Amino acid sequence: ELKVEQNPLFLSMQEGKNYTIYCNYSTTSDRLYWYRQDPGKSLESLFVLLSNGAVKQEGRLMASLDTKARLSTLHITAAVHDLSATYFCAVDVANTGNQFYFGTGTSLTVIP
Amino acid sequence: KAGVTQTPRYLIKTRGQQVTLSCSPISGHRSVSWYQQTPGQGLQFLFEYFSETQRNKGNFPGRFSGRQFSNSRSEMNVSTLELGDSALYLCASSLKLGTGRGYTFGSGTRLTVV
Numbered sequence: 001e002l003k004v005e006q007n008p009l010f011l012s013m014q015e016g017k018n019y020t021i022y023c024n025y026s027t028t029s030d031r032l033y034w035y036r037q038d039p040g041k042s043l044e045s046l047f048v049l050l051s052n053g054a055v056k057q058e059g060r061l062m063a064s065l066d067t068k069a070r071l072s073t074l075h076i077t078a079a080v081h082d083l084s085a086t087y088f089c090a091v092d093v094a095n096t097g098n099q100f101y102f103g104t105g106t107s108l109t110v111i112p
Numbered sequence: 113k114a115g116v117t118q119t120p121r122y123l124i125k126t127r128g129q130q131v132t133l134s135c136s137p138i139s140g141h142r143s144v145s146w147y148q149q150t151p152g153q154g155l156q157f158l159f160e161y162f163s164e165t166q167r168n169k170g171n172f173p174g175r176f177s178g179r180q181f182s183n184s185r186s187e188m189n190v191s192t193l194e195l196g197d198s199a200l201y202l203c204a205s206s207l208k209l210g211t212g213r214g215y216t217f218g219s220g221t222r223l224t225v226v
Binding site: 033035041042043044045048088090099100101102103104105 | 145147154155156157160168170202204214215216217218219220
């Protein structure tokens with residue numbers, strides 16, 4: 001059974017600090033996606049990582065993908081309150097008929 | 113450019129009833145997928161439609177069904193509702209079949225079964 005695990009599940013951090021969210025998955029995949037979800041809202045696409053070694057950055061967020069280690073990271077630099085949300089990674093696995101397997105989500109709270 | 117539109121936004125139903133949820137994809141997008149989000153199970157894939165055909169189905173009972181129309185709009189239906197069906201149902205569209213460069217998600221329909 002394919003598993004996508006994120007850690008930590010909950011993260012409380014102070015503004016200005018750095019932290020990393022980890023996403024591990026249990027099968028081969030070259031495509032990984034990060035989404036953000038605000039309470040009661042839908043999923044907003046953050047990053048699309050399509051190959052080993054891919055690195056994408058947008059503002060204070062940077063995502064990377066290591067397909068050999070089956071690991072993606074979402075690094076937060078100098079956190080601000082507006083980054084408070086739940087972050088999901090999702091893996092797209094070939095030969096499973098086009099579907100996402102989502103991680104458990106990381107609930108991030110940035111404290112002023 | 114309009115996003116993915118889901119209706120209704122909120123729904124309250126009684127056990128045993130059935131419900132139909134609607135999703136209009138981004139104009140030009142031909143693939144529509146549905147996901148269920150619950151606190152306990154997280155985000156789970158329901159099914160994907162492309163060109164009016166179901167291309168893939170997740171591990172849900174037959175009470176969950178869907179269809180796609182020629183204009184790419186999609187509906188999902190849940191019959192004989194159970195309390196456990198209470199969830200946020202998210203529709204996502206993409207230009208082509210498959211996840212490719214990712215989906216655009218709608219705002220979801222919050223279904224509460226009482």
